[in-house]
Amino acid sequence: MLTLYHWEPNANSGKPILAACEKGVDFESRYIDLLGFDQHSPEYLKINPNGTIPAMVHDGVLVPESTAMMEYIDATFEGPPLRPQDPFERWRMRWWCRFFDQFLGPSVSMIGWKFFVGPAMAKRDPQELKARIERIPLKERRIAWSKAIYGTFSPEELAESKRRIVFGATHIEAALAERPWLAGASYSIADMVGFSMMAGLPVMHAEVANDAEAPHLMEWLRKIYERPATHKCLALGRTEMMRRFAHLARKTA
């Protein structure tokens, strides 16, 4: 049995869900309320001691890391391939996954957290929040949460994130002008990771993600949005955050 512990089906949580839906694998969905700090609860830490989401358990075995989970799903289950067969394209798939995971993702989520998580936290009891932060197992995550909760991202940090988003979007646009999908001829895990991280771009960063500046990037987002598997994945969302995806629906004449 496959169980996925996830929050809203975007960013890291969206990645394994998208992969499972594309592969046509049945899984048990366990919604973890990130803003309720369910991911640091003692019950959840028994499943994933790092206290991060998503987590994936297959037949009792914890499968680590959201991008690696997607490769695991592809390698383990029957269904359409999610990775190119050609070794060079498979390499390029991994290369783009890392570009999203290490370079673009943190910038997109820093700005996302400032606007979504920070304001949501302002309504909470400060003492309770302090206690919540203290029980986060990983130091990096404690720092991340503190910055989001107390709004202490410096203007320089936010500007650098913005610069990276513009820089990254330009390069995605250029790559997609050369080939239909990021790895090559076929839709792959690289596109799914990209969509999970970047689908909010036309709303959050419209000055770079629009039809005039980035037609290939926009078409790529819309094509992924239209896939039945993507719809199945997004249907697991519960909050206002999911409204950002509606902007990817094509306007009918």
Add this chain to the structure above:
Amino acid sequence: MLELYHWEPNGSYLKPLIALHEKGLPFRSRYVDVLAFEQYQPGFLAPSRETQLNQEGEGPVLVHDGQQITESLFMIEYLEDAFAQVPRRPAEPIAQTRILAWARFINEVFMPGANTLGCHLQLAPHFKGRDTSAFEAMLARIPMKHLQEGWRLAFTDGYSDDLLQDSERKVKLSVQRIEDALAQSAWLVGSSYSLADIDAFAICNALTTLTPGIVNKSATPRTIDWLERIRSRPAVRAALATSRTGAPERAFAPGPEHSRWG
């Protein structure tokens, strides 16, 4: 044909050198003097988009039939995908996934930590007292801003105490994770030598010199034993023998950046 552009056999450069020798693949070695900035001279290999935007910082480039492959761990995964002989990747999906999970930790925690300490202790002294203003025009050719800044930090030895302490914390955390994994098994993933061992060894090999207070026989006996087992492999000896300086464990150049948040 396989061509490998590499510097001294340490860190990211060491991984493909080991993997190529392990698999017995013939390749043309293109030694690049990274400290002379040969990789940025006109006439050097024209980088592909992906090569220019590497997250690894300075690192090897493999050219296979005209295609450029970068990011050392993905490079050795590529060699597994493209060449079936002498597999160094277990067949089970969970083991392959654990190799990728180690790779992420190594690239985001271990390598930035070890590399910052290495650049501070070994690279910065190389530039001490030298006029580095002439290098500015060369740095402008590097598209990744954090890699430019990595070089500037080395020119000025501008590593803050906070950064050095955090780097030491990351090295300790990583070595402890290796030590703990070796308590369960002789190798990092599954029961045999794999890409995960090559990945971690390439960073760890220099630490007996760089941070002997962290990696030593009494504090980390299993890690020392694992290092010795890997160092004695003929392929690893051949990879380390490509050194021209005679001290590859002292060769550091700016690598992957520290995570910016979370």
